[in-house]
Amino acid sequence: MTNTTSIWIDLASFLGHALENTRAVATWSSLPWILGWVTLTVMGPVVAVKVVYRTLQTLMSWAFSSDSGLRGKIVLVTGASSGVGEAVAHALYRRGARLILASRNTQKLNDLKEILLKTYKVEEVHVPTVVKLDLEDINSIPGVVTGLLTSHGHIDILINNAGMSYRGAVIDTDVSVDIRLMVVNYFGHVALTKALLPSMVKRKSGHIVGVSSLQGKLALPFRSCYSASKHAMQGFYDSLRAEVADSKILVSVVSPGYISTNLSLNAITKDGSTYGISDKANAEGMKPETVAESIVNCLLSGQEDMVLAPAVHQLGVILHTLTPTLISRYMKHRANQNRKEMIAVDKEK
Numbered sequence: 001m002t003n004t005t006s007i008w009i010d011l012a013s014f015l016g017h018a019l020e021n022t023r024a025v026a027t028w029s030s031l032p033w034i035l036g037w038v039t040l041t042v043m044g045p046v047v048a049v050k051v052v053y054r055t056l057q058t059l060m061s062w063a064f065s066s067d068s069g070l071r072g073k074i075v076l077v078t079g080a081s082s083g084v085g086e087a088v089a090h091a092l093y094r095r096g097a098r099l100i101l102a103s104r105n106t107q108k109l110n111d112l113k114e115i116l117l118k119t120y121k122v123e124e125v126h127v128p129t130v131v132k133l134d135l136e137d138i139n140s141i142p143g144v145v146t147g148l149l150t151s152h153g154h155i156d157i158l159i160n161n162a163g164m165s166y167r168g169a170v171i172d173t174d175v176s177v178d179i180r181l182m183v184v185n186y187f188g189h190v191a192l193t194k195a196l197l198p199s200m201v202k203r204k205s206g207h208i209v210g211v212s213s214l215q216g217k218l219a220l221p222f223r224s225c226y227s228a229s230k231h232a233m234q235g236f237y238d239s240l241r242a243e244v245a246d247s248k249i250l251v252s253v254v255s256p257g258y259i260s261t262n263l264s265l266n267a268i269t270k271d272g273s274t275y276g277i278s279d280k281a282n283a284e285g286m287k288p289e290t291v292a293e294s295i296v297n298c299l300l301s302g303q304e305d306m307v308l309a310p311a312v313h314q315l316g317v318i319l320h321t322l323t324p325t326l327i328s329r330y331m332k333h334r335a336n337q338n339r340k341e342m343i344a345v346d347k348e349k
């Protein structure tokens with residue numbers, strides 16, 4: 001008999017006794033204890049294994065890597081004009097990396113370049129390159145990459161970070177919105193990765209990092225195409241990682257929870273218009289600098305899958321695998337709450 005089976009049999013007999021021997025009121029009052037017991041017995045070993053694994057990984061990364069591992073590395077960061085990408089640019093520049101800053105807004109990228117040059121004293125100054133990149137313009141991507149390979153010779157690290165979010169209900173969202181989200185968050189990164197891959201394979205070296213989201217592991221209501229794009233990203237990189245391992249190319253997926261950036265402000269809605277609201281969850285989320293330091297850790301340690309979120313959100317991902325029905329019930333409840341909030345927001349607009 002497996003441990004899990006015996007746990008459920010114990011639980012059933014415990015519940016049976018509880019029903020036989022006590023009145024309904026007493027059973028209800030023991031419910032928190034039962035839930036606590038189930039959580040500890042089922043989740044305890046899972047969490048313990050994860051904590052030991054993560055601790056070992058962190059120790060290994062401290063033992064075998066140092067910041068100097070990034071010195072002189074040529075790193076292409078997409079979405080560097082704001083939020084996580086901007087913070088990653090700071091974290092890498094001060095460690096001596098040679099940066100290529102990419103996004104649509106070259107004015108912001110040039111401002112960032114000046115700030116980096118003024119703020120940090122580095123051993124060897126590598127003036128960051130600014131490049132205009134619109135992921136929606138898929139056909140332009142190979143040309144941009146060819147230009148960068150010609151000017152830089154090669155690219156060591158690609159950080160596929162650029163992205164946009166979405167707020168809306170499936171039923172009234174125009175399909176053009178779904179397509180746009182998928183192009184920016186998924187196909188754009190696929191095109192960039194494909195354009196760069198042959199050069200990495202030829203050199204038998206490279207690291208590709210996809211900045212996904214916790215929503216790439218657990219879909220939320222009213223975020224359908226965002227969640228779908230991040231799930232797609234996870235699948236693409238998981239496949240790619242296995243394919244390019246023999247070419248010594250590393251592939252990592254970083255999945256953060258809420259971060260305090262402009263993501264919700266810039267999110268698009270059912271008709272493609274901008275959402276324009278900074279959600280409380282985002283505003284109260286992690287600092288982009290914290291996420292950037294974790295991405296640096298990922299580069300140094302080669303960690304393949306990194307989830308950055310409070311324990312309760314990580315628990316949601318684990319429960320989604322262990323008991324999907326429970327999470328599905330929670331999401332239905334959450335959808336009802338979100339619907340009311342969205343109606344209130346629509347009225348305010």
Ligand SMILES: NC(=O)c1ccc[n+]([C@@H]2O[C@H](COP(=O)([O-])OP(=O)(O)OC[C@H]3O[C@@H](n4cnc5c(N)ncnc54)[C@H](OP(=O)(O)O)[C@@H]3O)[C@@H](O)[C@H]2O)c1
Pocket residue numbers: 078079080081082083084085102103104105106108133134135136161162163164184211212213214255256257258259260261262263264266282285
């Ligand atoms: N904030 C969160 O709560 C959160 C949580 C989990 C994951 N993430 C992920 O983190 C990544 C960075 O987002 P952020 O939070 O830093 O948001 P952000 O501050 O809005 O930054 C988004 C970046 O993506 C770029 N971008 C958007 N559309 C683009 C396009 N068509 N072509 C090229 N670049 C484009 C923007 O640059 P331009 O406007 O200059 O083009 C900007 O630099 C995203 O992939 C997001 O999904 C964010």
